[in-house]
Amino acid sequence: MSRVGKKPIALPGGVKLQIGEELQVEGPKGKLLVPIPKGITIENKNGTVEVTRESDKYAALHGLTRALASNAIVGVSSGWTRELDIVGIGYRCDVKGNLATFTLGYSHSIEFLLPQGVDMTVDKQTHIVLKSHDRQLVGQVAAKMRALRPPDPYKNKGVRYTGEVLRKKVGKSGAGGKGK
Known part of the structure; x- marks a missing residue:
């Protein structure tokens, strides 16, 4: 059963x-x-x-x-909520109506159109709160926002879910090469 x-x-x-x-x-x-x-x-x-x-x-x-x-x-x-954090120097987000504008270190800003039924609020330009009555829709929107700049494994900069645990990779060590 x-x-x-x-x-x-x-x-x-x-x-x-x-x-x-x-x-x-x-x-x-x-x-x-x-x-x-x-x-x-x-x-x-x-x-x-x-x-x-x-x-x-x-x-x-x-x-x-x-x-x-x-x-x-x-x-x-009661509705569903999904929270995201933006980590990185100069990375931020602004929302006006149903249009979110992300600045994520690219040469241009990214405009993200929110679907009908999803409300978005931004705290301190780096904490995003998505609310909706449809769990599938709010989860899909959060996943698309995270995909705009997934967390970098070396510096952990990018868009991540609040409370998401990331494994940080160790970068190169030493001068490298054998030298001649």
């Missing part, structure tokens, strides 16, 4: 569900749709949501569907 799939999901106040071809979750933060694959059923029982499957053939989809439904319910009720 799927350990993730058999856990019931508590339904917070203010969240409405519509179960049909897909699960429609609506709450104070927004509205999300979760696909329900064949062989999986979702039931709302007394303020909890339960996900069941027809047979063991659908075991992988069972846990996946339950996790997606849980992420949607948490997202529309």
Whole structure:
């Protein structure tokens, strides 16, 4: 039995569900749709949501569907947050509306257009906080921002997730070469 799939999901106040071809979750933060694959059923029982499957053939989809439904319910009720840090001299970020401008040591600044549904705030020009009701969307935006300048393994400069542990490589030592 799927350990993730058999856990019931508590339904917070203010969240409405519509179960049909897909699960429609609506709450104070927004509205999300979760696909329900064949062989999986979702039931709302007394303020909890339960996900069941027809047979063991659908075991992988069972846990996946339950996790997606849980992420949607948490997202529309309290939202998801992802934080990034910019490390490096002269590296910074500014945001105006839905356009973020990064200065990351290249010869030009990089403009990043935020998708609809993602809010971004910048503290001290080097700490970015992304908020959204969609966990997949906020994670994808954070990954794209990190990819603009991934942390350098020698100096650890670049864009990284807050709390990300990096292994620093040792650089060259000595004068090198054998000399003649």
